[in-house]
Amino acid sequence: MAQDATNTLENDIIGYLLDSTAPSWAAAGSFYLSLHTGDPGETGNQASSETNYGSYARQAVSRTTGFTITGDTGANAGLIQFPLGTGGSGTITHVGLGTDLSGTGTLLARAALTSSIGVGLNIRPEIPIGNLTWTVA
Numbered sequence: 001m002a003q004d005a006t007n008t009l010e011n012d013i014i015g016y017l018l019d020s021t022a023p024s025w026a027a028a029g030s031f032y033l034s035l036h037t038g039d040p041g042e043t044g045n046q047a048s049s050e051t052n053y054g055s056y057a058r059q060a061v062s063r064t065t066g067f068t069i070t071g072d073t074g075a076n077a078g079l080i081q082f083p084l085g086t087g088g089s090g091t092i093t094h095v096g097l098g099t100d101l102s103g104t105g106t107l108l109a110r111a112a113l114t115s116s117i118g119v120g121l122n123i124r125p126e127i128p129i130g131n132l133t134w135t136v137a
Contacts, residue, residue: 003109003110003111003112003133003134003135004042004109004110004111005108005109006041006042006043006044006107006108006109006110007042007043008106008107008108009108009109012024012025012108024099024106025099025106025108028063028099029062029063029064030060030061030062030063030066031060031061031063031066031097031098031099031108032046032058032059032060032061032097032098032099032100032101032105033058033059033061033080033095033096033097033098033127033132034046034050034058034095034096034098034105034107035050035051035056035082035092035094035095035096035117035119035125036048036049036050036051036092036093036094036095036096036110037049037050037051037090037091037092037093037094038093038094039093039094039110039112040094040096040107040110041110044107044110045098045104045105045106045107046058046096046098046099046100046103046104046105046106046107047103047104047105048107049094050096051090051092051119052088052090053085053086053087053088053089053090053119053120053123054085054086054087054088054121055083055084055085055086055087056082056083056085056088056119057082057083057101057102058098058100058101058102059080059081059082060101061076061080065077066078067134068130072135072136073133073134073135073136074133074134074135075129075130075131075132075133075134076127076129076130076131076132077129078129079126079127079128079129080126080127080132081124081125081126082124082125082126083124084122084123084124085119085120085121085122085123085124086121087120087121088119088120088121089118089119089120089121090118090119090120091116091117091118091119092113092116092117092118092119092125093112093113093116094110094111094112094113095110095111095113095127095132096109096110096111097109097110097111097134109134111132111133111134
């Protein structure tokens with residue numbers, strides 16, 4: 001899975017590192033994963049190319065227990081399940097990591113899926129344990 005930080009995250013990190021300016025999300029207990037039908041881009045937000053199949057909702061992932069960190073890489077520690085589709089259709093190509101449960105929200109990072117996920121009626125998109133990785137290099 002190819003991943004990339006957004007410009008917002010890059011700016012937040014350099015500001016915190018060199019100017020001690022804590023990012024607005026520094027105390028957040030969870031981040032929210034979003035599903036996208038296209039690359040939301042480095043300057044996009046959580047709603048950019050976000051899917052809208054019936055019953056879709058972003059999924060919260062705890063910052064203290066939701067990821068396993070090994071060296072410079074973090075991976076999802078548990079199975080991430082999105083709601084079962086009640087209608088609509090589409091193809092998911094990207095996952096986003098952001099700050100808000102709903103609305104525009106601040107997108108911090110995004111990842112292209114190695115295999116796209118079809119969504120629609122009676123389909124539950126899932127990300128198996130360890131399949132969503134974020135690396136700082």
